[in-house]
Amino acid sequence: MTVYLDVIWALNLLFDSLLLYLTAIFLKRRIQIWRLLAGGFIGSLIILLSFTPLHAYTSHPIAKLICSMFMILIAFGFKRLSFFFKALMTLYVSTFLIGGGLMGAHYFIQSDLELSVKVLASSVKGFGDPISWLFVLIGFPLAWHFARKNVEGMEMTKIQFDQIVNVQLQIENETLHFKGLVDSGNQLYDPLSKLPVMFVSVKNQSESVPESIGKIAAADPEQFIMGNQKVPDEWQHRLRIIPCKVVGQEHQLIVAIKPDLILIEHNGVQYLCEKGLVSFTMQQLSADDAFQCIVHPKMLTGPKQQGGAVKVS
Known part of the structure; x- marks a missing residue:
């Protein structure tokens, strides 16, 4: 099976960086581009390590938690413990928000043609299939934009409601x-x-x-x-x-x-x-x-x- 590791790693670097950027928006924090990319790079290392003898460790939840903590430390720095945990939880909320949106969209649009799509995709070898990657490439930016706009809208509604x-x-x-x-x-x-x-x-x-x-x-x-x-x-x-x-x-x-x-x-x-x-x-x-x-x-x-x-x- 052919694995396009460079493409997979580049996409994860992009997605992790966007998740950190969304976290910064939710936290109302300014973030430098180099910190954003550095944090995304740390998150994407899990993909690279998955093809090494360390793959058994990188797939463990504790390893993923440690990776997330390093992403927050590099992207936002360490000011105080309460802010660190708030940023960490916001990162997970952003991740679940985007992931949940993609899963919801997937189950919403799937139909009886799903079987034929799988048959068609099975003829193409690679890490995943073109249908799933196309869905993620289109769905992730849309879900990211939707999450950002809706959170901003809820904030404005709350501000207006308070007044x-x-x-x-x-x-x-x-x-x-x-x-x-x-x-x-x-x-x-x-x-x-x-x-x-x-x-x-x-x-x-x-x-x-x-x-x-x-x-x-x-x-x-x-x-x-x-x-x-x-x-x-x-x-x-x-x-x-x-x-x-x-x-x-x-x-x-x-x-x-x-x-x-x-x-x-x-x-x-x-x-x-x-x-x-x-x-x-x-x-x-x-x-x-x-x-x-x-x-x-x-x-x-x-x-x-x-x-x-x-x-x-």
Whole structure:
């Protein structure tokens, strides 16, 4: 049987290096190219040693564990014991993630033609068959990319979830409830009163939002200024016209309302915002409707309420 040792070793060097790179991404660590390749080279030595009298030892789980430890030491160095074990476990998680993805894809696409494929591949001698190597060559980069993107997506979802708050607005006799995202990039204030502004989307919320708010959200601010748009009497003392800057436009006017109460709940703590403005819009702020409003971070600096008691910090 012909064994293409150089090809097998080169592929394992590449795969081990990519696994170390994926580990570095998960750990949020910078890694030098030479360390990455050196760690991959250590991992690929098992392939070379498998064709020596030491093959009985290199196939042992303890030998593989020692090899993995050397890969981590060379790629990341030794800073402290806790980081070393964290990096080692992350390497195994990356390996199982990629390997599990390849196995799942293999069992997903296999069909009744598998027998004929094996018969066809049996005529080609070598270390494995061309079908399996082609599958690995195509599947490994795809699984690597899929794992990286999904982990990054989960991290962004976690970050976003940590910033999701419950928002309660009280205007006249109406009490409105929304999911809000605390956005440090929202630094809009009313230039006259210096009150922070919160953006609330009322799109697809016609049943829970009063008709008067929906009309204000859909109205053109300039129509209020020109007097072409009538303002309901109960909103006369609440209405504000605020200039703002958005991407692609130098200046823009928005309509804001001063509610009677803004109550924000985050991690079991309620923040009472006594001075703030709300700008209702018909634009959808979240593509997946995870939140309906963008909360100004200044609104979380108000008095805290825990168990009905108010705590001023």
